[in-house]
Amino acid sequence: MFIATLGRQPEISFAELEAVFGRQNVQPATPDIATIDADDIDLSILGGTTKIAKVITTHNYANKRDSDLFTDISRQITNHYTDKWRSVDHKITLGISTYGFNIPPRAVQKTGIILKSSLRKSGVSLRLIPNTESALSTAVSHNNKLGLSDNKVELIIVKTKTSVIIAESRGAQNITAYTRRDHGKPKRDAFVGMLPPKLAQIMLNLALGSKNDTPGLILDPFCGTGTVLQEALLRQFDVIGTDLSDKMVSYTQENLNWITKSHKHTGQIIEISQADATNNQWSNAQQISAVVCETYLGQPFSAPPSPAKLKEVTGNCNHIISGFLKNIHPQLTPGTRLCIAVPAWRSKDGSLTHLPLTRDPSRLGFDLVRPPMIYSRPDQVVARELLVLVVK
Numbered sequence: 117m118f119i120a121t122l123g124r125q126p127e128i129s130f131a132e133l134e135a136v137f138g139r140q141n142v143q144p145a146t147p148d149i150a151t152i153d154a155d156d157i158d159l160s161i162l163g164g165t166t167k168i169a170k171v172i173t174t175h176n177y178a179n180k181r182d183s184d185l186f187t188d189i190s191r192q193i194t195n196h197y198t199d200k201w202r203s204v205d206h207k208i209t210l211g212i213s214t215y216g217f218n219i220p221p222r223a224v225q226k227t228g229i230i231l232k233s234s235l236r237k238s239g240v241s242l243r244l245i246p247n248t249e250s251a252l253s254t255a256v257s258h259n260n261k262l263g264l265s266d267n268k269v270e271l272i273i274v275k276t277k278t279s280v281i282i283a284e285s286r287g288a289q290n291i292t293a294y295t296r297r298d299h300g301k302p303k304r305d306a307f308v309g310m311l312p313p314k315l316a317q318i319m320l321n322l323a324l325g326s327k328n329d330t331p332g333l334i335l336d337p338f339c340g341t342g343t344v345l346q347e348a349l350l351r352q353f354d355v356i357g358t359d360l361s362d363k364m365v366s367y368t369q370e371n372l373n374w375i376t377k378s379h380k381h382t383g384q385i386i387e388i389s390q391a392d393a394t395n396n397q398w399s400n401a402q403q404i405s406a407v408v409c410e411t412y413l414g415q416p417f418s419a420p421p422s423p424a425k426l427k428e429v430t431g432n433c434n435h436i437i438s439g440f441l442k443n444i445h446p447q448l449t450p451g452t453r454l455c456i457a458v459p460a461w462r463s464k465d466g467s468l469t470h471l472p473l474t475r476d477p478s479r480l481g482f483d484l485v486r487p488p489m490i491y492s493r494p495d496q497v498v499a500r501e502l503l504v505l506v507v508k
């Protein structure tokens with residue numbers, strides 16, 4: 117059994133885990149943490165999970181104040197790990213993160229300090245990562261390589277409604293690798309907007325579901341700078357990308373050449389070409405495992421548009437995206453899944469205007485695999501709505 121700490125939008129991270137591991141194997145432990153019944157987990161394929169940890173033990177607890185409960189747990193931890201590490205012959209780096217407890221960071225830190233002094237008596241040296249928060253940030257865990265070897269340990273202690281889970285980290289999200297893939301690529305374009313690589317991974321997983329590690333072919337018909345295709349190649353999928361804009365086609369080509377030179381992958385670039393998604397015939401459409409794309413999102417807005425402008429942009433995007441769905445539907449094998457990001461616009465009061473097509477995709481020949489999800493930052497006017505569809 118594993119636990120996953122979920123990213124900034126936990127409901128999307130949770131949906132990704134359900135897609136990859138099966139609904140029956142993923143349960144919520146707290147709003148930000150899920151338990152996963154799996155033999156092994158490769159964190160590098162999960163865009164929405166920030167840390168993975170292997171469950172060591174679970175304690176049920178009766179009504180107790182958090183501070184008393186944590187004191188009990190802390191004692192168990194110091195006893196267990198003093199015993200476990202008293203004869204190791206290397207220095208240990210230790211971080212401790214708690215979730216769901218109402219206790220100050222210094223209470224968490226104290227557990228580490230007691231363990232450190234208890235191990236010192238046996239001649240074992242322990243470097244303790246300071247807790248400025250009750251839980252170490254992903255960046256701190258990643259930078260200290262916690263969970264990646266026997267001598268770099270992060271204990272993750274989670275209080276759920278009924279139990280306390282103690283788990284040992286198996287690593288934190290590789291922020292360095294994501295930044296390199298996002299900011300290191302030769303061609304970027306702020307105007308069309310670029311998908312964060314983490315979101316591209318989430319969308320691939322939502323579309324592929326349990327087939328996420330079966331080799332296959334991914335199509336992005338609105339490929340832009342090629343983020344989805346780049347992530348698909350790194351997952352060893354073959355890729356096809358098309359875009360209306362010649363400039364974007366050349367950007368994708370250049371970025372994919374870069375990823376091929378800078379990263380190992382066995383995925384093949386089958387075709388990158390200029391095409392209008394509303395009328396193109398993709399030559400390998402019957403072989404496509406999944407369609408994953410961020411569609412046309414309309415123009416960027418830094419403030420909510422006027423009602424007339426909103427009506428115009430909504431109508432325009434709805435026309436293009438419905439046209440694309442109608443066009444691709446007869447080309448795909450029934451059962452093929454798509455994960456598409458479409459725009460939704462936030463007004464001043466926080467409410468969202470959705471594309472009309474999201475109300476009833478069955479009219480276009482698709483069923484929704486799960487309810488749509490909104491991906492956005494609170495101050496963003498153009499949010500992305502994630503639709504997971506299956507060809508009827």
Ligand SMILES: C[S@@+](CC[C@H](N)C(=O)[O-])C[C@H]1O[C@@H](n2cnc3c(N)ncnc32)[C@H](O)[C@@H]1O
Nearest residue numbers: 310311338340341343359360361392393410412
């Ligand atoms: C939001 S961007 C995609 C960005 C991409 N996900 C990335 O990471 O760079 C949408 C893309 O759709 C393209 N586009 C707009 N209308 C299109 C159409 N009818 N057919 C194909 N591509 C279209 C634009 O040129 C743009 O590159």
